[in-house]
Amino acid sequence: xxxxxxxxxxxxxxxxxxxxxxxxxxxxxxxxxxxxxxxxxxxxxxxxxxxxxxxxxxxxxxxxxxxxxxxxxxxxxxxxxxxxxxxxxxxxxxxxxxxxxxxxxxxxxxxxxxxxxxxxxxxxxxxxxxxxxxxxxxxxxxxxxxxxxxxxxxxxxxxxxxxxxxxxxxxxxxxxxxxxxxxxxxxxxxxxxxxxxxxxxxxxxxxxxxxxxxxxxxxxxxxxxxxxxxxxxxxxxxxxxxxxxxxxxxxxxxxxxxxxxxxxxxxxxxx
Amino acid sequence: xxxxxxxxxxxxxxxxxxxxxxxxxxxxxxxxxxxxxxxxxxxxxxxxxxxxxxxxxxxxxxxxxxxxxxxxxxxxxxxxxxxxxxxxxxxxxxxxxxxxxxxxxxxxxxxxxxxxxxxxxxxxxxxxxxxxxxxxxxxxxxxxxxxxxxxxxxxxxxxxxxxxxxxxxxxxxxxxxxxxxxxxxxxxxxxxxxxxxxxxxxxxxxxxxxxxxxxxxxxxxxxxxxxxxxxxxxxxxxxxxxxxxxxxxxxxxxxxxxxxxxxxxxxxxxxxxxxxxxxxxxxxxxxxxxxxxxxxxxxxxxxxxxxxxxxxxxxxxxxxxxxxxxxxxxxxxxxxxxxxxxxxxxxxxxxxxxxxxxxxxxxxxxxxxxxxxxxxxxxxxxxxxxxxxxxxxxxxxxxxxxxxxxxxxxxxxxxxxxxxxxxxxxxxxxxx
Numbered sequence: 001x002x003x004x005x006x007x008x009x010x011x012x013x014x015x016x017x018x019x020x021x022x023x024x025x026x027x028x029x030x031x032x033x034x035x036x037x038x039x040x041x042x043x044x045x046x047x048x049x050x051x052x053x054x055x056x057x058x059x060x061x062x063x064x065x066x067x068x069x070x071x072x073x074x075x076x077x078x079x080x081x082x083x084x085x086x087x088x089x090x091x092x093x094x095x096x097x098x099x100x101x102x103x104x105x106x107x108x109x110x111x112x113x114x115x116x117x118x119x120x121x122x123x124x125x126x127x128x129x130x131x132x133x134x135x136x137x138x139x140x141x142x143x144x145x146x147x148x149x150x151x152x153x154x155x156x157x158x159x160x161x162x163x164x165x166x167x168x169x170x171x172x173x174x175x176x177x178x179x180x181x182x183x184x185x186x187x188x189x190x191x192x193x194x195x196x197x198x199x200x201x202x203x204x205x206x207x208x209x210x211x212x213x214x215x216x217x218x219x220x221x222x223x224x225x226x227x228x229x230x231x232x233x234x235x236x237x238x239x240x241x242x243x244x245x246x247x248x249x250x251x252x253x254x255x256x257x258x259x260x261x262x263x264x265x266x267x268x269x270x271x
Numbered sequence: 272x273x274x275x276x277x278x279x280x281x282x283x284x285x286x287x288x289x290x291x292x293x294x295x296x297x298x299x300x301x302x303x304x305x306x307x308x309x310x311x312x313x314x315x316x317x318x319x320x321x322x323x324x325x326x327x328x329x330x331x332x333x334x335x336x337x338x339x340x341x342x343x344x345x346x347x348x349x350x351x352x353x354x355x356x357x358x359x360x361x362x363x364x365x366x367x368x369x370x371x372x373x374x375x376x377x378x379x380x381x382x383x384x385x386x387x388x389x390x391x392x393x394x395x396x397x398x399x400x401x402x403x404x405x406x407x408x409x410x411x412x413x414x415x416x417x418x419x420x421x422x423x424x425x426x427x428x429x430x431x432x433x434x435x436x437x438x439x440x441x442x443x444x445x446x447x448x449x450x451x452x453x454x455x456x457x458x459x460x461x462x463x464x465x466x467x468x469x470x471x472x473x474x475x476x477x478x479x480x481x482x483x484x485x486x487x488x489x490x491x492x493x494x495x496x497x498x499x500x501x502x503x504x505x506x507x508x509x510x511x512x513x514x515x516x517x518x519x520x521x522x523x524x525x526x527x528x529x530x531x532x533x534x535x536x537x538x539x540x541x542x543x544x545x546x547x548x549x550x551x552x553x554x555x556x557x558x559x560x561x562x563x564x565x566x567x568x569x570x571x572x573x574x575x576x577x578x579x580x581x582x583x584x585x586x587x588x589x590x591x592x593x594x595x596x597x598x599x600x601x602x603x604x605x606x607x608x609x610x611x612x613x614x615x616x617x618x619x620x621x622x623x624x625x626x627x628x629x630x631x632x633x634x635x636x637x638x639x640x641x642x643x644x645x646x647x648x649x650x651x652x653x654x655x656x657x658x659x660x661x662x663x664x665x666x667x668x669x670x671x672x673x674x675x676x677x678x679x680x681x682x683x684x685x686x687x688x689x690x691x692x693x694x695x696x697x698x699x700x701x702x703x
Contacts (some may be wrong), residue, residue, distance in 0.1 A: 105696035
């Protein structure tokens with residue numbers, strides 16, 4: 001069912017994700033649900049892309065297609081120039097879920113080394129990488145703790161560390177801060193920006209929050225439901241240096257306004 | 272064996288019962304106390320009255336236990352009358368002085384200390400006597416101690432009432448046949464508790480029998496209850512181990528193979544709808560025909576019962592990881608064995624141990640049932656059977672109590688293993 005990649009467009013080394021007329025239809029008892037309909041999108045290396053839209057617009061589904069957790073029913077998609085399945089076999093990406101999904105019987109260290117164990121890294125390499133990523137998310141003193149001993153924000157940081165541990169260039173984040181309160185969320189957003197700049201990774205970030213999307217992204221993909229499709233792609237004009245105060249600037253509000261307009265155009269505010 | 276009911280023991284029992292009745296009355300009076308304290312403008316510190324009530328209950332239960340143990344010891348002939356009287360008098364003196372001192376001090380606290388210091392946020396401290404007697408030992412788990420002891424005390428009381436009631440007809444019959452006067456009440460009580468083949472044996476008779484057949488007999492003796500328990504226990508453990516392994520293997524198959532899920536699971540459930548009493552003789556006889564006797568057939572009946580909770584629990588346990596955990600492993604391109612050992616197996620541990628607790632108890636039932644149909648010569652089941660053939664009710668009851676104790680110990684061992692494993696897995700556990 002999955003046609004070979006590339007298609008008509010030529011593959012550029014700078015393009016990490018390339019979707020071409022990508023569609024996904026779920027067959028349900030109430031008839032087909034068009035989760036994704038003819039989505040065209042290119043994501044370049046080093047970009048921070050946010051997907052925003054109401055529930056059912058297919059933003060999570062798109063992320064899951066990239067991760068090979070769902071198979072598309074039409075169109076093509078390539079990840080690092082490969083099919084999503086090949087990319088997954090090469091462990092090309094790290095995935096962060098809304099729930100931290102840490103294994104409760106493993107310490108934070110052990111949780112972070114879990115993907116490394118599975119991928120067959122040596123013990124010394126595991127320890128080295130665990131220490132490095134723990135430092136990256138500022139949890140160095142908490143490696144020996146169990147997940148329940150950490151706050152929700154710290155747990156989510158640990159799950160980001162886990163996704164970073166095996167050095168995939170692509171980070172897929174599905175509403176990672178959705179369940180956290182606003183104060184923690186602000187702090188983590190700031191940290192995430194720093195982390196992104198330090199590691200130069202490509203990040204795909206699904207969110208419900210307009211300020212979060214505008215604050216974090218270099219590119220904002222506005223989506224709308226029934227069928228799930230892209231209504232607007234906004235390249236952020238904000239500078240790379242982003243203190244939290246930037247959210248009160250005119251530039252920021254202008255982009256936020258355009259996102260809101262895009263959502264309205266997609267009938268997202270109906271019902 | 273028991274000549275007369277220990278009068279002193281009985282008196283101490285009654286004293287304990289009276290004390291508990293007093294506590295019940297006291298609970299009713301508590302609200303009055305609180306109201307009057309509030310009327311006087313003080314915040315009545317209910318913790319004091321709770322403590323006093325709790326300790327009165329403990330005292331009452333202790334008295335009942337002392338009374339029963341006296342009866343028990345006297346029944347065995349270990350206690351001279353003089354000794355028993357000494358214990359009786361000292362018990363009365365100690366509890367009376369404790370009672371008096373404690374209430375005096377509590378009254379002092381309520382009437383003097385609280386008005387002086389105002390209404391305290393914390394209790395003012397326990398009365399001195401209680402600090403000496405019940406400093407921390409009973410307080411830390413008193414939440415369980417009292418209910419458990421109370422239930423035991425109530426059960427024992429009902430038991431003894433039933434002993435008199437159920438064994439009385441025999442005494443009346445006996446008197447009629449001997450053409451003597453029917454026994455008066457106190458004679459009736461002491462006689463009904465000392466019959467050789469009572470309809471319902473008294474607790475102290477049963478425990479005397481257990482004592483006699485465990486401590487006083489060599490382990491190798493055919494009359495030793497320990498010997499019989501070991502015969503049953505060995506079949507139980509073997510059946511439990513086979514059942515656990517079989518249950519886990521079936522569960523792994525069911526979780527990983529759709530065909531097995533569809534085909535095996537209904538049979539697993541159907542297997543338990545057949546009464547074990549119908550299956551057990553067939554297993555024993557069939558295996559006997561192929562030359563298997565003794566331990567193995569009994570163990571297989573245990574297996575038949577014990578694999579079921581393990582299968583059901585483990586299927587649920589192995590399926591308990593949530594989707595995001597499974598998706599994570601999928602994104603890391605983990606192999607099936609990796610998914611099993613890193614996620615499914617650890618996730619299923621709480622389910623496994625909960626099932627094992629049921630399985631180990633039911634294994635014991637299986638082993639005992641396996642001893643019944645063939646007229647086995649050894650084992651707790653054989654003791655039950657022999658006891659019922661010859662009307663040895665005391666023997667039946669002592670075998671029953673031994674089986675219950677065995678089951679309790681086995682379940683507790685599994686429980687300890689449970690908390691140990693979960694603690695090793697870093698989880699907060701509150702099992703016992």
